[in-house]
């Protein structure tokens with residue numbers, strides 16, 4: 001008897017999952033409207049980097065789609081840091097503003113940690129303020145950082161429960177790697193994994209990733225994880241959004257931290273770039289903005 005085996009790899013559609021989050025946010029937004037409150041997000045851009053400009057404008061479009069009011073603040077990247085701090089203070093004091101996002105990176109002459117500390121933690125919809133980081137680590141998160149939270153939603157959608165699994169996070173950034181590892185290890189839904197955090201000083205990365213049931217690639221190095229570094233049946237989450245020069249209309253193409261074609265041969269499920277994690281990051285920003293608005297106005301909102 002011959003056994004025919006074949007495997008189907010699920011391509012996890014971040015655009016679809018993000019759309020369903022946006023749709024499901026309408027319930028909470030209606031509940032806020034019933035209380036005469038329109039959730040409002042202020043984005044602050046102090047950069048002329050085209051990628052940053054693109055991301056901020058996408059966030060504004062997302063807000064318009066779901067009925068969140070967007071306030072768009074731009075600061076000359078050559079202006080003194082005080083100008084940014086004054087703007088943050090003004091937004092902190094503005095009762096109509098529920099969420100504040102200062103697009104990273106800020107210019108070199110602006111101290112990033114001071115920016116993160118300056119934002120009212122109640123309006124810190126990125127979840128980057130030390131108070132919110134502390135609460136996350138303590139297992140009492142208020143605003144989960146958008147990218148790791150979005151990844152939890154993608155895993156859930158793909159039917160991958162991290163509980164009991166070996167998860168390898170590649171990258172130790174404050175905005176993705178560290179909070180991702182924290183969420184995956186926590187004794188909570190979407191957590192309970194055994195987590196290894198790898199980074200640029202890791203000895204024999206491939207030996208670690210080959211042991212993983214779930215790999216989250218967030219190192220910011222184009223296509224650094226390939227199929228040879230993975231085991232059969234792995235779930236691969238690619239956080240990379242590297243712009244590499246290419247002969248396209250825009251002059252670049254987006255490449256993940258994962259070599260998609262070879263990784264797909266091993267994976268049971270994998271996120272593409274674009275159309276994977278990126279749209280989820282934006283959807284969870286809307287989620288946090290709605291959550292923030294509910295908290296600030298004592299409205300018990302129904303979140304997806």
Ligand SMILES: Nc1nc(=O)c2c([nH]1)NC[C@@H]1CN(c3ccc(C(=O)N[C@@H](CCC(=O)O)C(=O)O)cc3)C=[N+]21
Pocket residue numbers: 054055058101102103104105126146241254273274275276277278279280281282
């Ligand atoms: N305070 C702050 N908060 C952030 O959340 C933040 C930040 N600063 N600085 C930069 C990074 C990057 N980031 C992205 C979000 C969505 C996409 C995204 O939607 N990407 C699309 C494609 C985008 C394109 O076509 O260029 C996709 O992957 O399908 C990308 C990148 C948020 N960030």
